[in-house]
Amino acid sequence: MEPKYKRVIIKLSGEALAGNAGHGIDTPTIETICRQIKEVFELGVEIAIVVGGGNFWRGRSGEGMDKSTADYMGMLATCINALGLQDVLEEMGVPVRVQTAIEMKQIAEPYIRRKAIRHLEKRRIVIFAAGTGNPFFTTDTTAALRAAEIDAEIILLAKSIDAVYDSDPLINPNAKRYTELSYIDVLNKGLKVMDSTATSLCMDNHIPILVFGLNEPENILRAVMGEKIGTIVQE
Numbered sequence: 392m393e394p395k396y397k398r399v400i401i402k403l404s405g406e407a408l409a410g411n412a413g414h415g416i417d418t419p420t421i422e423t424i425c426r427q428i429k430e431v432f433e434l435g436v437e438i439a440i441v442v443g444g445g446n447f448w449r450g451r452s453g454e455g456m457d458k459s460t461a462d463y464m465g466m467l468a469t470c471i472n473a474l475g476l477q478d479v480l481e482e483m484g485v486p487v488r489v490q491t492a493i494e495m496k497q498i499a500e501p502y503i504r505r506k507a508i509r510h511l512e513k514r515r516i517v518i519f520a521a522g523t524g525n526p527f528f529t530t531d532t533t534a535a536l537r538a539a540e541i542d543a544e545i546i547l548l549a550k551s552i553d554a555v556y557d558s559d560p561l562i563n564p565n566a567k568r569y570t571e572l573s574y575i576d577v578l579n580k581g582l583k584v585m586d587s588t589a590t591s592l593c594m595d596n597h598i599p600i601l602v603f604g605l606n607e608p609e610n611i612l613r614a615v616m617g618e619k620i621g622t623i624v625q626e
């Protein structure tokens with residue numbers, strides 16, 4: 392079977408790397424995720440990864456702290472995760488380039504759009520770190536922005552929940568599970584799939600978003616093969 396997509400953005404939350412510890416990077420967890428990504432990569436799919444930083448620091452959690460400062464701390468957290476992913480993937484024999492939205496040249500390449508595309512064409516995974524480089528923007532918005540910039544066909548939004556619901560299924564056992572949604576529905580219903588900036592950016596640029604759970608890591612592969620998992624958000 393052929394993969395459905397040629398170029399994708401995989402958005403991983405920082406928490407996805409923490410495993411049961413809920414904090415930091417859990418080695419077996421990150422290895423399981425990377426093994427899946429490698430499998431997809433070996434099918435010939437061009438993969439760019441946007442990673443969050445919530446396993447180290449949540450941008451908005453700095454109680455009483457200046458918001459921009461808290462967000463910059465979050466951006467640095469994404470860089471730690473990006474280097475962790477790079478290391479594990481390269482250990483598995485997958486070539487990776489990390490690009491940061493804020494220059495830290497001693498640590499990784501700066502984000503250069505044309506270079507990122509070239510890396511993908513040369514069969515390397517590109518990891519985009521440091522968010523958009525601006526406070527007040529989430530890493531979901533980064534995924535939307537980078538997807539538009541590199542012409543990715545879809546954003547694979549790997550979450551701790553298996554789909555989009557109308558309320559929290561852990562609290563409300565009757566929560567309605569969606570298999571398909573429009574961008575406008577997500578915005579109007581105030582669904583917490585992605586923040587409104589990220590959703591609007593995807594809407595304006597016609598980029599579909601597939602939301603699925605990472606509790607089953609083979610979901611990344613299933614998503615790329617076009618299986619109907621999770622919730623698809625599109626026009």
Ligand code: GTP
Nearest residue numbers: 487488489495496497498499500501506509510513
């Ligand atoms: P091409 O030569 O274009 O195919 O790409 P390449 O990434 O293999 O070559 P390049 O010489 O640009 O990079 C070689 C290595 O240095 C790669 O691992 C890059 O990630 C890394 N690298 C490139 N530019 C920078 C930078 O500005 N800072 C850091 N820290 N590493 C860099």
